[in-house]
Amino acid sequence: MEHLTSPKLTPGVHCLSLRHKGMYVTSMPYPEESQFYDAYDATAYWCVETQRGFGPDGAPVRPDCCQGDRDCCKH
Amino acid sequence: MAKYSWPEKPTLLGTPVKRLDGPDKVTGRARYTHDINRPGMIYGKIVRSPYPHAKVVSIDLSAAEKAPGVKATLAYMKPGDEVHYQGDPVAAVAADTEERARDAARLVRVRYDALPQVSSEAQAMAADGPKWSTTQPNTRAGQRAETGDLEAGFRQAGHIVEQTYSTHVITHVCLETHGAVCEWDGDKLTAWVSTQGVHQCAQGFAQALGIPQTNVRVITQYMGGGFGSKFAPDSQGIICAKLAKAAKAPVKLMLDRKEEHLDTGNRPSAFAKIRAGVSSGGKLTAFDGQSWGTGGAGAGSGFPLPYLYQFPNRRRVHTDVYINAGQQRAMRAPGHPQGCFLTEILMDELADRVKMDPVEFRIKNAPPLAPNAQWIKYFQEGAKRFGWDKRHATGDPTPGPIKTGMGVSAHLWGGAGRGSQAHVDLMSDGSVVVKCGTQDIGTGTRTLVAIVAAETFGLPVSAVKPEIGDTIYPFSGGSGGSTTAASVTPAIRTTSVNALDQLFAKVAPTLGVTPDQLAAEGGRVFVRGNNSKGLSWKDACKLIGTEPISVDGKWEDGLSSSGTSGVQFAEAEVDIETGVVRVKRILAMQDCGLIVDKLTAESQAYGGVIAAINFALFEDRILDRVTGQMVNPNMEWYLLAGMSDVPKIDIVLNNMPERGVIGIGEPPTVSTASAIANAVRNATGATIRSLPLHPHKVLAALEQERAGGTN
Numbered sequence: 182m183e184h185l186t187s188p189k190l191t192p193g194v195h196c197l198s199l200r201h202k203g204m205y206v207t208s209m210p211y212p213e214e215s216q217f218y219d220a221y222d223a224t225a226y227w228c229v230e231t232q233r234g235f236g237p238d239g240a241p242v243r244p245d246c247c248q249g250d251r252d253c254c255k256h
Numbered sequence: 257m258a259k260y261s262w263p264e265k266p267t268l269l270g271t272p273v274k275r276l277d278g279p280d281k282v283t284g285r286a287r288y289t290h291d292i293n294r295p296g297m298i299y300g301k302i303v304r305s306p307y308p309h310a311k312v313v314s315i316d317l318s319a320a321e322k323a324p325g326v327k328a329t330l331a332y333m334k335p336g337d338e339v340h341y342q343g344d345p346v347a348a349v350a351a352d353t354e355e356r357a358r359d360a361a362r363l364v365r366v367r368y369d370a371l372p373q374v375s376s377e378a379q380a381m382a383a384d385g386p387k388w389s390t391t392q393p394n395t396r397a398g399q400r401a402e403t404g405d406l407e408a409g410f411r412q413a414g415h416i417v418e419q420t421y422s423t424h425v426i427t428h429v430c431l432e433t434h435g436a437v438c439e440w441d442g443d444k445l446t447a448w449v450s451t452q453g454v455h456q457c458a459q460g461f462a463q464a465l466g467i468p469q470t471n472v473r474v475i476t477q478y479m480g481g482g483f484g485s486k487f488a489p490d491s492q493g494i495i496c497a498k499l500a501k502a503a504k505a506p507v508k509l510m511l512d513r514k515e516e517h518l519d520t521g522n523r524p525s526a527f528a529k530i531r532a533g534v535s536s537g538g539k540l541t542a543f544d545g546q547s548w549g550t551g552g553a554g555a556g557s558g559f560p561l562p563y564l565y566q567f568p569n570r571r572r573v574h575t576d577v578y579i580n581a582g583q584q585r586a587m588r589a590p591g592h593p594q595g596c597f598l599t600e601i602l603m604d605e606l607a608d609r610v611k612m613d614p615v616e617f618r619i620k621n622a623p624p625l626a627p628n629a630q631w632i633k634y635f636q637e638g639a640k641r642f643g644w645d646k647r648h649a650t651g652d653p654t655p656g657p658i659k660t661g662m663g664v665s666a667h668l669w670g671g672a673g674r675g676s677q678a679h680v681d682l683m684s685d686g687s688v689v690v691k692c693g694t695q696d697i698g699t700g701t702r703t704l705v706a707i708v709a710a711e712t713f714g715l716p717v718s719a720v721k722p723e724i725g726d727t728i729y730p731f732s733g734g735s736g737g738s739t740t741a742a743s744v745t746p747a748i749r750t751t752s753v754n755a756l757d758q759l760f761a762k763v764a765p766t767l768g769v770t771p772d773q774l775a776a777e778g779g780r781v782f783v784r785g786n787n788s789k790g791l792s793w794k795d796a797c798k799l800i801g802t803e804p805i806s807v808d809g810k811w812e813d814g815l816s817s818s819g820t821s822g823v824q825f826a827e828a829e830v831d832i833e834t835g836v837v838r839v840k841r842i843l844a845m846q847d848c849g850l851i852v853d854k855l856t857a858e859s860q861a862y863g864g865v866i867a868a869i870n871f872a873l874f875e876d877r878i879l880d881r882v883t884g885q886m887v888n889p890n891m892e893w894y895l896l897a898g899m900s901d902v903p904k905i906d907i908v909l910n911n912m913p914e915r916g917v918i919g920i921g922e923p924p925t926v927s928t929a930s931a932i933a934n935a936v937r938n939a940t941g942a943t944i945r946s947l948p949l950h951p952h953k954v955l956a957a958l959e960q961e962r963a964g965g966t967n
Contacts, residue, residue, distance in 0.1 A: 198463075202586045205456040205487050207675030207733030207743045207811075211818040213628055217668055218560035219401035219572060223591035225521065225555055225584050229463045233491045234555055234583040239337050240391060241554025241583075 196247035196254040198229045198236075260750050260812050262850055262913060267777070268711040270911055272855035276703045276717065277478070277696070286478045289450040290510055292437045298327050300499045300509030301357040302492060303347040303364045304518070305339035308375065308580035308884030309388065310368040312337045312346065319363040320349050325356035327503035329364070330495060338390060339368070340553035341581050342885055343518025345491050350499040350507050373580040373884040377525060377550050380577045388553060388578045395548075398558055398574030409542025409569025413533025415609035421598040421945040422527040423929075425550070426875040427517050428587055429896065432480025434520045435510030436493045438500040444471045445497060449489065450510075452482040452697050453734025458727045460488040465497055476725045479697045483867075484586030485521040486697075487734050517889040521585025522877060524557035525549045526594035532567070534606045540621045543567035548575040549594070551584030559591035563599040564631070564666055565621045580884050581877075586736060588864070589669060589922035593871060593929060600665040600930035601945055604937055608650055614664055614934065615639050622666065627915055628819025631666045634845035634910075635823055638664075641908065642825040642843045651941030657833040660840070663826045663934025667926035671848065671919030672818030673743030674811050677730035678751040680709065682759055682805040686794040688713060690752070691723045694732035694744045699921055700856030701740055707853055708745045712752035714776035715793060730808065738919025742816035745852055745917045751809025758807065762799045763791060816916040822846040822923050824865070826931035827903075830939045832958055835951030837873055837936055839903040842928060847910040849918035854909065857920050861907040864924030869903075870896050872929035876948050 190199055201224045227234050228242045230253070236242045237253040247254060262269065280286040317329040328350040333339070339346065347364045351357040372386035379385045380394040388394055410416065430450075437448040445467065451457040454474040462469035479486070489497070496509035511520065526549040533542040549557030556576045607617035615635050622631045639645070644662060652659035679691040690709045696702040705722040713720070723729060733743050760771035763781050767774070767789060775784045782790025790796075825843040830836070844861050851857050874895035878887045888894040907924075929947060936954065937943050942961035944953055 200488070202484065202487050202734070202736050205453050205734040206736040206739045207673055208670070208737045208739040209672035209674050209742075209818055211670030211672060213626075213819055214670060216623055216629075217564050218562065218595065219399075219403070219570075221399055221558040221560050221574070221591060221595075222556055223524075223558045223586075225551070225586055225590075227488060229460060229488075231491070232460055232464045232489050232494050234553070235340070240389075241340075241578075243554070243556065245396070 190244060193256060194248050195244055196256065198255050199226060199242055199244065199247045200229050201226050260753060260815060262815060262916065263711060266711055268707050268717065270851045270854055273703060273707055273717055273853045274855060275700050276706055288432050288478045288480055289435060289437060289448045289476065290432055292448040294437060294439050294506035297437065297506040297508055298350050298352050298503055299354045299357040300348055300350045300496050300507045301361040302345050302495060302515065303361050303366065304515065305342060305344040305346055305368065307339060307368050307370050308342045309371040309373040310339050311371065312339065313367040313369050315347055316365040317347065319365065320360040323356065323360040323363050325352040326360045327351060327505060328499045330498055330502065332495060340389065343515060343582060345495065348495045348499060350503050375579060375581070375879040375881055375884040377527065377548060377577045377579065380550070380579050388580050392554060392578065394578055396576045398556065398576045400573045402571040404569030406542055406544055406569050406571050410533045412535055412541040414536030416531060416533045417602060417605045417609060418531040419945055420527065420529045421601055423525060423594045423597050423947045425522050425525045425877040426871055427522045427877055428483045428485040428520065430481035430483065430485065430516065433511040433513065433516045434486060434490060434492060436489065436496045437506060437508045438497040439506035440500055443467060446473045447493065447497065448475045449493060450479055450486060451476050452486040452695065452736055454695050454725060454727050455693050455731050456487055456734045457489055461493065461497060464489065464494045474727045476695045479695060482697050483588045484590065484736055487736060513891055514889040517877065517886060517894065519582050521587065522552065522582060523587040524551040524584045526557065526559050526598060528561055528598045530602055532602055532606060534610055536610065538610045538612045538617055538620050540565060540567045541569060543570040545572045547572060548577050550577040550579050552579060552581040553583055554578050555583040557584065560595035561598055563595040564668060565599065565603065566623060581879060588867065589926050592667060592669065592926040593868065596665060596667050596926050597930045597933065597947060601933055601943065604934045605943060615644055618664065618666065627912065628821060630821045630847055630910060631823055634821065638823050638825050638843055638845045644825065647938065650938055652939050657831055659830045659832055659939040661828055661935045661937065661939025663931045663938055664823065665927035665930035665934065666823045667923055669738055669820050669923035670818045671738035671742060671820050673739040673816050673919065676732040676743040676747035677808065677810045678747040679730050680751045680755040680807045682755050682797060682800060684797055684800040684802065684804065686797040687721065688715065688719060689721045689723060690748060691729040692732050692744055692747065693727060693729035694740060695725045695735055697735045699740065699860060700853060701735065701744060703856060704741055704745055704852050705748050708748040709752045712749060712756060714778055714780065738921040738923065741852060741919050742917045743811055746815035747809060747811045749815055750812045751807050754809055755805050755807040758805045759796060759800065763796045766799060814916065817849055817918055820847050820918050820920065820923050822927060824927040824931045826928065826935040828932055828935035828939060830936055830954060832940060835954035837949050837954060839869055839932055841904040843906045843908065844924055845908050846920065846924055847912055848920035849915035850913040851909055851911045852917060857909055858907045860920045861924040862905055865905050865928050866897060866902055868925045868928030869901065872932045872947060873949055
């Protein structure tokens with residue numbers, strides 16, 4: 182089961198350098214969470230190459246940005 | 257009984273155990289990253305953009321390189337790069353003293369081409385407003401959710417409330433600022449970092465510097481607050497490591513308070529225009545919310561809405577708004593305090609429409625009672641404890657300028673863990689060492705590690721030596737999401753149980769029994785049911801021989817779970833002549849599964865409540881609308897509660913050992929601000945739908961109420 186509030190980053194789609202806190206805490210999904218609110222995304226992202234919320238090209242990093250043919254993306 | 261379970265009759269679990277490191281902290285022996293000093297160490301300083309939005313034209317390091325004591329310089333950006341917020345790092349220097357590093361930083365000449373900047377959500381959303389980026393739009397459609405039949409829900413409504421609610425941006429204000437001390441030995445890096453995740457930080461250093469992770473050691477023995485903002489080396493960590501490499505000397509680079517406010521994260525703002533319906537009988541029928549918020553330069557701002565209560569027909573559409581300000585980071589229960597406030601103020605307004613008591617109204621619309629959903633119980637029990645029956649209707653009728661009111665709010669959090677590993681050594685002299693690569697971020701994890709091992713071995717907590725905060729110890733996750741206790745304590749329990757089994761195997765022949773007949777309690781290893789037939793712990797360990805019992809273990813399922821609930825009550829006093837709000841008392845009803853240490857669990861709740869009082873009444877990151885500069889990047893004008901602002905706080909923890917361990921770091925900070933705001937509404941009769949509850953807002957709401965009403 183996926184977290185309701187954590188984004189799903191897909192290898193092959195999203196840049197492998199994209200990071201968020203959920204990737205670093207050893208949490209478990211909370212199965213009943215969806216009873217109390219709908220999905221939302223409060224996630225802060227960063228690039229593992231730059232260690233900040235902007236990629237090597239200076240643009241922000243987020244799942245919608247860090248995919249496809251962005252020059253700095255690593256797949 | 258399953259091999260791995262918590263004891264049915266614990267002697268330590270759930271009792272108030274004082275922090276093992278308390279004396280070290282209060283005497284100054286505890287060494288935080290700020291306190292680390294290495295032989296030959298020099299100091300780093302980052303040059304940051306004064307502009308919230310600009311293009312870098314040129315960076316000239318030559319004068320800085322020639323400055324006295326300078327050992328290294330570094331251009332972090334290059335000509336043509338775009339800075340997106342005040343405080344964006346541009347260059348750095350390292351010198352033999354902090355003063356010389358600051359002097360040299362001032363000699364770095366950066367030419368900027370200033371660009372129009374966006375400093376508010378309203379500016380960003382204006383059709384003809386300035387742009388936060390030369391390449392990116394000012395807004396982005398966020399998540400959208402729709403359930404049920406919205407129009408049918410509104411047709412069922414006897415009353416409809418339509419209002420706009422909001423919360424503001426606050427920063428983490430970690431008492432220990434972000435930073436690191438980096439020291440190279442050839443191609444191996446040792447970094448003392450103020451971090452919430454030593455193993456995670458090591459990975460960050462390795463990947464950003466292009467070195468093997470096995471060449472990085474990260475140490476965090478003590479940490480002065482992170483609240484979600486310290487999971488990676490960040491730019492300052494990488495800059496520190498690069499300066500150390502260039503200077504061939506250890507470098508200390510700790511941020512100052514201004515840098516901390518500008519560039520280490522914040523809680524995003526939250527706005528929502530809400531239309532909500534309630535039946536004449538007090539059942540929620542419909543919720544339609546358009547929400548937006550800013551997480552700063554290019555970062556999201558999502559939050560749950562509606563929160564917790566059961567609107568059968570609902571729609572929510574969110575928009576992320578980008579401005580030229582530091583990016584958001586996870587902050588203690590990301591999204592929940594915002595969603596809770598926006599929903600809970602609405603709940604009181606709806607309760608008034610149907611003339612129901614707010615507690616009764618919430619009980620009517622709360623999710624049904626369950627182990628992870630104790631709200632109905634807490635509303636009922638909390639109301640009795642708090643004296644809710646003495647609450648007057650909205651608007652304190654007492655003559656005079658001081659009005660008093662009560663408010664209530666509810667919250668939830670997940671808090672499940674997994675994945676930690678541990679190592680236990682039992683020595684022949686009876687000493688016990690427990691190693692785990694977790695870190696104590698001020699929550700008491702070091703003490704929890706010792707408690708669980710001591711409980712398992714039947715020893716006092718002082719007999720266990722916990723070793724944490726170092727990547728030389730077995731892997732553990734970052735301390736965030738209230739996952740640490742639920743990740744670490746099962747690993748310590750399983751590893752300790754396995755070590756004890758090995759000790760029993762050594763002792764059993766001496767006592768003429770089989771290992772499964774043995775127990776360890778009260779500093780003795782003895783035959784179960786015959787306490788006199790046994791050995792003291794020390795004598796038992798003498799049978800270990802020259803080779804210690806060394807056991808590796810890991811988190812196993814069944815010792816922890818997820819899902820906590822809480823309710824908070826607040827009583828506040830409002831001076832309607834000055835607008836000043838004072839919180840008189842808070843009652844926090846909270847569960848976290850099996851309580852490991854009552855004292856540190858309560859401490860988490862106290863801290864969460866006080867942090868939320870800051871959110872409600874004091875903190876506010878203020879950006880100048882014209883220049884985009886933060887006008888209060890300090891601890892003088894960025895307000896925080898003082899001791900006299902902290903009210904009486906009663907914590908009632910509901911111990912639920914059958915659920916296993918669940919984290920408590922985040923949930924207690926979610927509800928407080930909403931309960932206070934509802935107490936202010938109850939006191940004054942004026943609804944303040946926007947945090948913080950600063951005096952000018954209170955006075956404006958009172959004025960509006962006198963002019964015709966805020967409801």
